[in-house]
Amino acid sequence: MMKDTITAIATPPGRGGIGIIRVSGSSAESISKSILKTLPESKIAHIGCFYDDDEVIDQGIALFFKNPHSFTGEDTLELHAHGGPVVLDRLLQAVVKNGARLAEPGEFSKRAFLNGKIDLAQAESIADLIDASSQQAAKSAIRSLQGEFSKRIHELVEQITELRKYVEASIDFTEEDLDLLGDGKVSEKLNAILNQLARVQVSARQGVLLREGMTVVIAGKPNVGKSTLLNALSGRDSAIVTDIPGTTRDVLREYIQLDGMPLHIIDTAGLRDSEDVIEQEGVRRAREEMEKADCVLFMVDSDDEMPESGTIIRNKIDLTNELPRVSSRNLLSPSSSSRNLLSPSSSSRNLLSPSSSSRNLRSKYPGSRELNQTIIYISAKQQFGIELLKNHLKEIMGFNATSESAFIARRRHLEALDKAHQFLVTAQDDFKSIELLAENLHLAQNALSEITGAFTSDDLLGLIFSSFCVGK
Template structure:
């Protein structure tokens, strides 16, 4: 696994609590399986290996043997692999015990590992592995980060690879884990450091006759840096979209076909569909994928005035979902499009959407039941938006393309890497600082100190992505979302 380039961050390791304790955990998912893994990480694991395996192990070589209980009996038979530091996942000594995947067996094995650590070593009389404890969520990966085996973006990519909901997201997370995203950030950082060096030299030696900045084409370097950043930001937004997706809410009057549309998009009968208005009383949600992009589609209760208390609650929840949407599909019924009462109700919903929604949230006009309209009448009254039939599927591809356009997806760009919203925000701050720097650079010597400060802030924002400048609080949030044992 590639190591993080750039300066190490020992201050992070010192400030995080109990980072030097040896840790152990079951590393496979809960439940029954053919194989289960118990993982141990720490310094000098030889005494515990001897207690568990009854022998020493050759480095990085799988050895079939009995996992021994305290009395010498076998808890199970399986494979033991010892990865000596620093060439291991965590950068510490790591022991992996691959046993049969029953939950009871794995719990017995984990309990034995913890007990072996507390037992006195016959040679020294001291505990074989003092302070051995169960790992916290994400603690193995946290140690890999703290020991410079991976950077923070790669650590997040591990969790994203595990959580990937689409094949495209999994492939992109694998690219980030391999260091493609980090390499682009490091290239930006290196160019930024070089530019900072020129500016700092000019500040330190103002009496020199040589105009360092003009001779080194600082304007050109900064412009090239900004152009590169634009490309990285575009790819990062695509990566964040692959990971996060967008929330799409289907809204409209009762019996417009909202539930049918959800079922058609999902390709499954998820929502109950009947001719009775008000059938949907609460939201029905489903995550679908279009070209690998996850879309979280929510069907809501029909919007209308109602005296039914249960339906009123459903309508209130519908509005709550609409207000939190990234995009709204305002569904209309083509068979009732010219009815005065229906048009008035639609106008009321449109007014409420305009009032409640931010202007940045797109509302797509969708006209359903195209199959129920006579062919000679379909174009009689042109309507803006997407025409479709949730029943036959006609027009669904147009709607899918529209949703991808709203999301900002660019036809599966080759080599896209997974990213997170925090990465997007960090790059936006870099962009802002570089724009400020460009303004100061245009002011020449009068603003060189401000130029230097903006470049420093831009580098710090880049460092947040890879973890070179990151608060302990952020690390705690990131790694607490991992599985125990990872």
């Protein structure tokens, strides 16, 4: 148990039927005796008055959890009072007066982690469950919380450990005793581990998409229909649409969901040279957003204006009586494909290829998205081809809404998985020396352990838990 005892209001601010104060640490017992005038039996609901000295502040339900059988692993007291800000404030003050201090954000979860009740990935999934913005994200978070993600990491770590033992044992033998590097077993085992790691990476990437979604910027010349598209995608009239070029001057943001994947759509000022200082600033901001985006939809309203590569929205097909369609061309291979409304996307994109442009991946393979040209023919005004566009967005992010294996994941998890992957690949390539092989396996193992927190710096822990809400 930590020396000091922490407390916080665990319910959100404002008024509600019930408000809960949590207390965790060695003084929870004595605090209970002051506030309740009794120590309830562990895990048995106690109904009674809450006191500040001898004055009754409120009446409600109290729960005491004797360590280690609590969320934090410490003695814990929960006071379920009435959910008014004044009542809860007074109760909190009474608890503090009796020896607790106010908890920092995420401190309860941090203690649960430090006391071995949950691992780091599970602790993170609690915050992600609370923050979930879709059913799918919540489902994935609860899967992570139940240890699904951690289990798969442990399995990998175990296999690497086993291989390490085998490899390290042979360091003590002479070459005649053991032809380790020649027997093919190590290579076979490494391949199996790499394959399993790849499957975890795929699931984790879905998890990151569910958590963070993607940012899409609509860019192009004035009057091509960018704001009309924003409105069509969001189903609201959030942007002003006129036929006057330069109507949109600021950056407008909308938030929608594609099968549970959050999508941040950004409408920008039309890209053109302007004398107007406000519009100039708008154009500067537009370019800034384009830099940061996962995907830029470059919009045109005539065939002459199309750029060579990237995702192009060819708008206003209603004026020429064309049908919505998607046309893709890989600039490296001359064959191009064109599909229409009736044949849904059949492209099976490899999630691990650079084109599945997670911001991470993309920064590693700059310019990778420049290798394709995709033109989506739509009418933003008539709402033709909007579904095609949505499907395309899911596809370029490698998002698979039906993936049941997804667990919630964070960017730092992807980075750790990537790192482990790198070390394993190096291990495979560096077959010359047993020592090097053993070292790379060790490093891969450490990278994976960062995910569950078995091998994590204090700084990182501080960073992770400080983003939690108070009382969690």
